[in-house]
Every structure is written in structure tokens, then in C-alpha cells.
Amino acid sequence: MYVLYGSNGSGSASVEAALALSGAEYEIVQTPTAEGMHLTEDFKAINPRQQVPALRLPDASVMTEGSAMMLHLADAFPAAQLAPPPGTPARAQHDRWLVFMVVNIYEGELRKGYSDRYTDDADGAVGVKTSADAYVKRHHTILEETIVGPFLFGPEMTMADIYLWMLAGWMDQDWLAAHCPKITTLAATIGQNPLVAPIHAVHFG
Known part of the structure; x- marks a missing residue:
């Protein structure tokens, strides 16, 4: 277990x-x-x-x-079948975009949420948070342009899509709907999956 x-x-x-x-x-x-x-x-x-x-x-x-x-x-x-087979070009792209989300968006969310940890300047936290917010939004728009539909790489849901569902849940939903409609739809689809819906309710309300 x-x-x-x-x-x-x-x-x-x-x-x-x-x-x-x-x-x-x-x-x-x-x-x-x-x-x-x-x-x-x-x-x-x-x-x-x-x-x-x-x-x-x-x-x-x-x-x-x-x-x-x-x-x-x-x-x-x-x-x-939540990722392409190891060693395939499709898996390479899957892993590429999953890591893209980790190193850019997830880390940006940490800077937003814990901005005081990223500066020694007592007055610098606001600037860190503002900068991180813009950085996270920019990388969401890059992903938005990448989505094939309905999921990142086409009709099949992957681990990368599940990760994006989580990241989308942390975003301002009005901003996301206005600027990243494909991400909004993708996240809603995963959030409504019968296996994910109770998890979504616990983590995102």
C-alpha cells in the first residue's frame, strides 16, 4: 500500500x-x-x-x-495509461512539460505564497510577490498556447494534465477564465472526474 x-x-x-x-x-x-x-x-x-x-x-x-x-x-x-511509454518521443514531451510546470509555475507559486522567504530585505517581500505573480501568469499563457485539446497532448488525460489541474486550482479563477480558457476547461474536466471530484472538493472547495 x-x-x-x-x-x-x-x-x-x-x-x-x-x-x-x-x-x-x-x-x-x-x-x-x-x-x-x-x-x-x-x-x-x-x-x-x-x-x-x-x-x-x-x-x-x-x-x-x-x-x-x-x-x-x-x-x-x-x-x-497516464503517461506515454518510457523512451518514446511522446513521453519526452510529456516529461518536458511536466518539469516546465514544476520549475516555473510551482516554484513561482512558492514565491507568491512565501515571498518573505525569498528576500533578506524587510521591505522586499511585496516586490517578490508581485514579480512572482506576473511570472506565474506568463507561464500559464505559454501552456495555454500549447494545449492540443481537450488535454495537453490530445484526447487522453496524462499526469501532466493532473498536475496542471492542481496549478489551475491555485490561480485567480476570473483571471484564468479570461486569459486561459483552455486551461480552465481542462481543469474543470479533471475536477469533475468521478475519482477526482472528492479530492477536488477537499483541496479547492
Whole structure:
């Protein structure tokens, strides 16, 4: 069984959805970051960086980094067809855009949400947040132009789409609908999937 350590509204949302859609047997261990549960010594033993998500695999080993967990699940459950086969050009593009989202949009969201951690200037946090917001929006518009439809690469949902669903959930929905209608539609489609809908409700209301 997989064990996911996560917190509502956090980066664990995409991993939880990936587990559900993969057909994996799993359980959730709530680790609310708002209550500082990720800062305990017990959780530090699971993830030294004290961040969620963390995923305990059936062999009791632990993974960190949500996108890596999703790629692992894609390969561990190939019948779910949530990523192209390893080594194919299609998989190369899938992984390219998934990593694009991680290093640009996810990291930008961290700068938005925790702007004071990214500057030593007591008055600099506002500028960091403003800059990060523009950066995140720019990269959403790049993705918008990339979407083949209805999902990123065509008719089949992939792990990259699941990750984008999570990122879209963190955005200002009015801005997203006005500037990225294809992302809005994609995210709504995934959010309404019977396996994802209860997860969406927990993480995004």
C-alpha cells in the first residue's frame, strides 16, 4: 500500500489524484502545514526538508517531490495509461512539460505564497510577490498556447494534465477564465472526474 503524507490545498493534491486515477491502493496521512505538523521530528524523519507531499512506497521506501511521485506511478501502473511509454518521443514531451510546470509555475507559486522567504530585505517581500505573480501568469499563457485539446497532448488525460489541474486550482479563477480558457476547461474536466471530484472538493472547495 502507498501512504501519502499531505495537507489540504498543498502540492499533495496532484499526487492524491494520481494515486486514485492509477488504481493504486493508498491511504492519506493528514499532515496539516497550517498546524505545523510538517515541522515535527516525526515528519522530519520521513522528509528531512519537512515539506509535503511525501510518499511511502509499498516496500517502505520514501519518495519526495510530487512530480517524481507522479512519474513513478505512471510507470508502476501502465494499465492506467497516464503517461506515454518510457523512451518514446511522446513521453519526452510529456516529461518536458511536466518539469516546465514544476520549475516555473510551482516554484513561482512558492514565491507568491512565501515571498518573505525569498528576500533578506524587510521591505522586499511585496516586490517578490508581485514579480512572482506576473511570472506565474506568463507561464500559464505559454501552456495555454500549447494545449492540443481537450488535454495537453490530445484526447487522453496524462499526469501532466493532473498536475496542471492542481496549478489551475491555485490561480485567480476570473483571471484564468479570461486569459486561459483552455486551461480552465481542462481543469474543470479533471475536477469533475468521478475519482477526482472528492479530492477536488477537499483541496479547492
